Amino acid sequence: MIFETKRLYTRPLIVSDIVNLNQTLMDVQAMYAYAHAFKPAEVLAWYQRQVQRYQQDGFGLWALIRKEDQQFVGQCGLTKQTFNGAPIVEIGYLLQRDFWHHGYAIEAARAAKQYAFEQLELARVWSVIRDNNLASMNVAIRNGMLVRGKEIKHYYGLDMPHFGFAVDQNKSNSNS
Numbered sequence: 001m002i003f004e005t006k007r008l009y010t011r012p013l014i015v016s017d018i019v020n021l022n023q024t025l026m027d028v029q030a031m032y033a034y035a036h037a038f039k040p041a042e043v044l045a046w047y048q049r050q051v052q053r054y055q056q057d058g059f060g061l062w063a064l065i066r067k068e069d070q071q072f073v074g075q076c077g078l079t080k081q082t083f084n085g086a087p088i089v090e091i092g093y094l095l096q097r098d099f100w101h102h103g104y105a106i107e108a109a110r111a112a113k114q115y116a117f118e119q120l121e122l123a124r125v126w127s128v129i130r131d132n133n134l135a136s137m138n139v140a141i142r143n144g145m146l147v148r149g150k151e152i153k154h155y156y157g158l159d160m161p162h163f164g165f166a167v168d169q170n171k172s173n174s175n176s
């Protein structure tokens with residue numbers, strides 16, 4: 001286990017989770033902010049990237065598991081990214097559609113923030129979100145973040161405006 005909340009815990013992804021990753025990454029509705037649903041080879045590359053992150057960075061996107069029945073509900077974790085050229089650490093969350101609207105994403109995101117501040121001792125943590133992804137922005141806002149800037153990301157042949165949300169360790173207490 002990496003961290004836990006009242007209803008959930010995270011653990012590293014394992015190869016047998018790929019079938020679960022497919023449920024989100026190959027779901028065109030869940031992936032609207034990425035402009036396309038992944039193909040099987042892209043899901044495998046995604047999984048391998050997380051394993052590489054665990055080894056290189058000590059963190060990545062982890063499996064998000066519901067305690068009551070060990071159900072895989074999605075992924076949440078921390079990844080190294082850049083925002084307008086500067087290195088940042090981002091809280092990421094992707095849930096299978098069956099598990100949206102239960103408050104699981106914000107519950108996990110708050111715990112990921114706490115992990116970033118207490119275990120990794122980061123001063124600031126980010127969520128970088130495409131401008132059409134209102135559900136994700138609401139998670140960032142509930143997680144105590146403010147919008148800090150904008151960047152146009154070039155992905156899948158498209159220009160995608162993204163907002164950079166962030167929260168600082170010394171300002172997060174009232175929102176955690």
Ligand SMILES: CC(C)(COP(=O)(O)OP(=O)(O)OC[C@H]1O[C@@H](n2cnc3c(N)ncnc32)[C@H](O)[C@@H]1OP(=O)(O)O)[C@@H](O)C(=O)NCCC(=O)NCCS
Pocket residue numbers: 030031033093094095096099100101102103104105106107128129130133135136138139142
């Ligand atoms: C972004 C994403 C994780 C948000 O999931 P979510 O379930 O909407 O987020 P939350 O956990 O904050 O849940 C909030 C909803 O649960 C409801 N809820 C129910 N029980 C709750 C509880 N105990 N606590 C909090 N909220 C609760 C809230 O009322 C809210 O409902 P609403 O969406 O109808 O307003 C999800 O849309 C997703 O996986 N999208 C695809 C991947 C993606 O784009 N990821 C982000 C990339 S930047």
